[in-house]
Amino acid sequence: MKYRNLSIWRNIDKPLLIMYLLLSAIGYFIMYSSTFKGINIQTEFWSANYGKQLIWIIITLFAGLFILLLDGSFIKNTAYFTYGFILLLLILVLLTPPIKGARSWFYFTTFSIQPSEFIKLTLSLSLAKLLSDVGSRFQEFRTKLKAFFLIIIPALLIAVQPDPGTMLVFACFIFVLYREGLSGNFLLIGLFTVLIAVVGIFLKASNSIFHLAGNVISGNIFFVLILILGFIFSFLIIRYFVLPRYRKQKIQRLIIITLLGLSISGGINYVYDSVFSERHRTRFQIMFGIKEDRKGAGYNIYQALSAVGSGEGFGKGYLKGTLSNDKYKHVPEQNTDFIFCVLAEEWGFLGSFIFISLYLSTLIRMILIAERQRSKFTRIYGYCISGILFFHFMINIAMVIGLAPVIGIPLPFFSKGGSAILSFGLMVFILLRLDSERKVVLR
Amino acid sequence: MDPFKNRQWVVILIIISVGIIFSFRLFYIQVINKDWSDRASQITSKTENIQPPRGFIYDRNNQLLVGAETIYDIYIHPSIIKPKDSSAICKLFNLTNEDFQEIIKNASSGYNVPYKPSVFIESMTQQEHAKISPYLGQINAVFAKSKIDRGYPSQIAAHLLGYIRRIDENQFQNTKAQGDFFYTKNDFIGITGLEKQYELLLRGERGNINYLKDYAGNKIETINKKPPKPGKSLYTTLDIELQKLGEKLMANKIGSIVAIEPSSGEVLAMVSAPSYDPSSLTGRDFSDNFNGLKQNDSLKPLINRPVYNDKYRPGSIFKLVQALIALDDGVISTETGFSCNKNIIGCHNHEKPNNLTKAIKHSCNPYFFQVYKRLILKDNTKSVFQTSREGLAIWVQKIKSFGFGNLLGIDLPEEKSGFIPDVDFYDKWYGKKRWAFSTIYSNSIGEGEIGVSPIQMANLASIIANRGYYYTPHIIKRIADQNVLKKFKIKHSTCVDKKHFEVVVKAMNEVVNKGTGRNARIDSIEVCGKTGTVENKTFNDHSVFISFAPMNNPQIAIAVYVEYGTWGSKWAAPIASLMMESFIKGSLSKKSIEKANKISQAVILNPNTNFK
Incomplete structure (x- = not known):
């Protein structure tokens, strides 16, 4: 047991681990600032949003540690099972009463679970398993069809919720399939x-x-x-x-x-x-700058852009934002979908640029890790999670800086929400675990 | 080998290009384009004015005339109303469900938004607020905010103090056009009386506060603050007790009382009847009460008659001026006598006016006809028209030195000048050389075209009390710690020499002791006065009395004008007497109190007036 642990530590990809921890830490501090109501307001730490978030991060780290102790083959072999289980939850969640117009959450007394956050993880594992199975060749139409159904079923279930943001993320698998041999024409056609x-x-x-x-x-x-x-x-x-x-x-x-x-x-x-509906049309008109609707449909984006723009070169300083934190709340959803505003406002262009560089370096690091695998399973999985994180990042930031219409989608490691923190954390830890076995086995 | 290995670079390239695009976009909105930064400060920061408290107004003994009253605005915050609140709110404010829905609708539309509280009941009085305040704490969505309104502890002198009102669009634009940017559209401004006259001093200096607000506009953090400078307090020359007595005496009547301290020109009391409670023109009921006073009352209670009504004919009190000018001109002496020839001009029966004193004592009309004739027709060598022109021109000039026909310059915005008919006037009226003494003789006894305001009548009393000069009547003694304005310390002399006054003073004393003004006598005080009865064709004549006392060290000069008061000595003389007694002695005797009560209850109104 001792030997095994040591071997994990020796073989684990330290740059990715550090990048992940760094992003999580930055994400937590930004989230703390977004929820900060001012020092005068006394709230019980653990019952505040930032307290809950910290609990979820700790849970994630423990879960990650547990995953590092698991055997890679165990993860691979249970892929279909976990996929099926989450798919079941996705069906069950449609039977719950809607919250804010969407049936996305299972509510418990103190916390809630969003199964659509976990399906991305289990889908990645299942897709990797499907495409890496001996005997399945991607060039075959059957395999393509299977992969297609594997992806499209949860996507449709999420569309029913409805949660267009998360559904859009499923498009990222086109990169994975492209890497595995799907004609480049599909990318071009896309x-x-x-x-x-x-x-x-x-x-x-x-x-x-x-x-x-x-x-x-x-x-x-x-x-x-x-x-x-x-x-x-x-x-x-x-x-x-x-x-x-x-x-x-x-x-x-x-x-x-x-x-x-x-x-x-x-x-x-x-x-x-x-x-x-008229609402959607207005959103597009606002995005193209055809219509300005500061008070109505354009409110979110106007406030968000003001917050981002007011950060200027070097920002206002940590906890010193005047638009996007909870004290002022000029930016709606400032601790979930619009959390990037807090970073951009308080750390300015410098902070934003460092953030983008770090984030994208992490994604590229994942690609590089995927490429060094002898195991096809790990490689596909690596591409999957890099793609998922990339799409989240791309859609979220594009929305906040006014390059895309407003679509509700969290920014991984930053946005408030336990399910997202846990599922994105698990994605990374599973990659770290699988990668640490790259020299041991050939799957 | 994996044939697609190179495709990793395509993916990495895509990731990097997105990073580059985002970085450029961020560089543009954060560093290059400052618009978003400006918009952000528009969103977050707010500058608000802080209203300075308006200056107070005191009487001559530092008693409060106009102070402050705390009133309450009730706010409603629609987005935090809980279902159980609505019935509680309805019960508390006596609303039906429809009213309540209407209120919610108003509080959520137009300028109001549901996530911000807005006013739904304005200016609740302290008593009303006390009734509901215990229950307000139980409803989060409704709360009260206090503010300061004008308060009138003794509820007197409404006309003189004036009122304030929310600035209207016209005034707002006018002040702006004049380079005065003090007002916002929610501010109050003095409309009449002292409130208007001293608006610039009373209003104070606005402060402001610049703060960061949250999405609902709540103040979160103050950036900087300039405290307001409160308005300056005015110390008036009024005597609260005298003013109160005057208003009591003039109850149920139409007319004016003006009392002046002759030695300084300070106005001790200024009563305009009918009057109203000044506190009725404050707060929420302003417009109802204002409309009631302005449109639905034929007696025009909003007019400040002592200064505004300059159409009063002075009647017999004008004989005093005629006598003084004639003496000074040398056209008569104190011993000049005329016969009381009622064929020329009507008169009543009295002893033969064989000297000036007797003529004044009995107010003999034919006597003053003759006096005026001598004043106007001096030069017998010219035509009667020409002589009349020259005589009138000189006469007008002299009359004006008594403060008639011109603004006296009292510190009230409503003052009007009165009118002394002059050569131009008659030329226009009749044509050049188409008029002569015989056309204008009614001026001799203060009738005809002459128009005088009560303040000018009181000023005449003051002039005679001072034996020949006056200080401009004024109402402000002190502004904060700065003493009376310079212009009120200038001595204005009449054209008549001091020595000619003594005989008129004596005669006025006779009027009160033995003549037409016996109703004005006060025990142990020598009173001088002159009655006047002004012809009125539609109803009873008007009752006029001017007076001062004591004779040899005058402390108070007074003019009383009671419309439809039949004749001078009937109402005006006793009212003046009571006022003087109260002021000089400090209180009224038992007998006088009874008399005052009786006068106060008497109703003297013109039945021909069209009451709505």
Whole structure:
């Protein structure tokens, strides 16, 4: 037993461990500041939000220690079981009464549990197990289909809650699949889709009109015309500059891409008019800066940007924020989704830049760890959690700094919430545990 | 080998590009663009004015006339109302459920937002608040905030003190246009009386506080604070007791009393009847009461008659001025006699006016017709029109030296000048050379076109008491620790030499002792006075009396004007007498108290007045 412990300590990836502990510590202090009501207000430490958060961090560290003592194969072998168990919880949670319009939490007297935070972990393990199993080859359609269902079922259950932020995170698995051999076209198509969608929504949201040969046409019809023109232009290029034997293939692709573009554009049109409510439309208009609605739908983002901007170069100092902490509460959800405001306000651009660098270094470190594995399971798992954390980070920060519409999603290691702290902590510790066995076994 | 190993770099590249994009964006909003920083300070910091307490007003013996009263605004905070609170609130404030819903709606719409408390009952008095305050503590969503309003401990001198009111849009813009940025739209400003006259002193200097607020606007941390400077206190020349007595005597009547200390020009009392309780123009009931006083009362109780009503004809008291000017001009001597020829101008039966004293004592109209004729028609060599013009011009000049026809300059904004008809006036009225003495002779006995305000009548009494000069009547003795204004220390002399006054003073004494003013006698004090009866075609004549006492060391000069008081000695003389007795002796005798009560109860109103 003693030997084994020592071997874990020797083989554990210390940079990642330190980065994790550092992020957790910074996250806790920022969270403390966000919940700080001023020294004059006496609250029982352990009953305050920052007290509860500390309890969860301690629980996470103990759970992490426990995981380090587990055997890697045990983690792998129980993957489907834990996945199934959390999936069951995801179904059960839909039977609870909704809180703030969503059925996401199991409420207990002093704390609550959010199963959707844990499904990301168990899904990562199951996906890794599925793709690394001997005999399953990713090139096979069956495997792809299995992986697809593994991902899509919890995603749909979360969509029902509804929790669009968490659902969006499931898109991160496209990176994992890409690394495992999914055609790069999917990434490109994804990028293409996002581009078309952004342009399409922008044209709808801004109600743009264009003048063409004396006719007034709406923005999205103009966009369709552009797409068709692009198609004709590309077709002519292929027709005259591509060698005949490649022509057929290129033209096929061109047709697919054009049709895709047109259908996405049409789809956006339909979704924007018929599926979105006025509230969503307003959010997009605010994001594109078409509409300013300081008091209504744009309130959160206006306040958040003011808080971030007021941090200026070097910040106002720890606990000295005047917008985003609990004393002032100008920024709503300042200890959950908008917690980055606290950091940006109190530590300024310098702090924000260090934070971004540290965060992304941690993610890159995870990729590098994944890449050095002989075990396919660990590699896939490493990509999974790096992707999950990356998506959380990207969506959350983009929202706070006004690059994306407001989507409720926590910032891992920072946002208040026990389930998130525990599940993200476990993700890292499991990676550390699996990585420490990299020389021992070949799975 | 893993064919896709290089794909890790694609993923890492994506991660790094997101980091770069975010860093640039943050650099832009935090470092380059200062807009967000400015917006942040707009969100967090707030500068609020601190209202200075308005200055108090005291009487001549440092008794409080206008002070402060604590009143309460009741606030409601819709977002923290618990279900059980609503019935408690309804019960406490006697509201129906619909009222309550309405209140919640108002408190959540327009300028109000549900997460901030807003006022729903304004200006509750202390008594009202005392009744509900024990229950307020049990309801978190409702609370009271105290503020200071004007308070009137003795409820007198409403006209003179004036009232304050929330500044209206017009005044607000006007003050701004004049470079005065003191007021906010919620501030009060003096509208009439001393409150208006000394507004700049009474209002004080505003302080301000700059603080950090939370999302609901609550004050969290003070950044800096400049305390307000309270308004300066005014010490008036009024005598509370005398003013009270005057208001009591003028109850149920229309008219004025003005009492002046001749040696200084200090106004001791200034009564305008009908009057009102000054505290009715404060607080929540202001507009109801104001409308009641302004629109629904034909007696116009808001007018400060002693200074504002300058259309009063002075009647016989004007004979004193005629006598003085005539003596000074040398057109008569003290022994000049005329016959009481009632064919020229009406008169009553009295002994033959074979000298000036007798003429004044009996207020002989034909005598003063003759006096005025000599004043106007001096030069027999010219045409009667020309002589009249020249005579009138000189006469007007002399009359004006008694303070008539001009603003005296009392420190009240409502003062009007009165009117002495002059050459231009008659030229316009009748045409040049179309008028002569025979057209204007009614001036001789204070009738005709002459208009005089009660303050000017009191000033005349003061002039005679001083034997030829006056100080501008004024109401402010002291402002905080600064003594009376310089302009009130200037001695104004009349055109008439001092020596001519003695005979008029003697005659006035005779008026009170043996003549038309016997109702004004006071035991052991030598009173001088002159009655006046001003013709009124619609109803009873007006009753006028001017007076001063004691004769040889005058402490008080007074003018009383009682509209429809039939004749001078009936109401005005006894009222003046009681006022003087009270002031000189410090109290009224038992007999006088009875008399005062009787006068106070007498109702003298014009039945022709259209009562709404």
